[in-house]
Amino acid sequence: MKTADVTKTLEVLGWETHTDEVGDKFTHFYLPDRTIQIIYGVRKFSNAQQLEAMLSLSTDAFSKACSEISGDGAGYTPLIRAWKGIRMKVPEVLEEHVRQVSSESIQWAKGQDLEAGLKTNASLPTDAPGARAVWHLGALAVLGDIARLRSYQISFEAGDRLGFVNYVTRGYIDRAVGLAQHFSCN
Structure with a gap:
């Protein structure tokens, strides 16, 4: 699976996908009181692939406050960052792996104290x-x-x-x- 395929799967799962100014992929998932962000990609090795995801979350209030204070118009500012992201090294990244990353990310975010x-x-x-x-x-x-x-x-x-x-x-x-x-x- 390529990063573009991961993007399509995340979109089907309800994530809003984006590409930043240098081409890195990130996605947001909206819960009632928080927004989850995953910065993700697929890394290729000679005999395997690795799905990598860095996790953070924020609230609308915190992101908007930081944006207004700095005047930069940024839409998302991370409030809480995961110390370690998710790295899944498998022979081939499949849809089930993307679903697992999505599920684990949402569970991680729900467990955080805002x-x-x-x-x-x-x-x-x-x-x-x-x-x-x-x-x-x-x-x-x-x-x-x-x-x-x-x-x-x-x-x-x-x-x-x-x-x-x-x-x-x-x-x-x-x-x-x-x-x-x-x-x-x-």
Whole structure:
């Protein structure tokens, strides 16, 4: 089976499939309170194939908060990532293997604690590298932690960036405060 065949099978199973800007395949499956993402592919070996799947999940609220805070328009931001994905090495990848990956991915996602995922991201240090700063702000916003975010505003006003990566501006903090106010009212 080729990656294109895996894509067709996932679509039949209800997954929404996509290709990113470099050609990697990923797919989303929507549950009432969370979205599962699989980044997948088929690797060929001389005597076998390996179906590989990296798993993550998110919520609409977290993804939208991170997108609005950063202003990048990203549609999906992972809230929880699986430490290890699924790797299935078999003589030939068959539809039953794709079905198994789909089922295992959904079961994994259903077993994850969304509140704990938000708290983990909210507890990231302000000097966390890369996108983690936005995840931190997004989680604080979704949790409605207005007091903490306002303390960040005060620090930024005083010239203390709290160790945030350079791309995090006062605008990021301001947008996070506005979102936190929104989430705390709902």
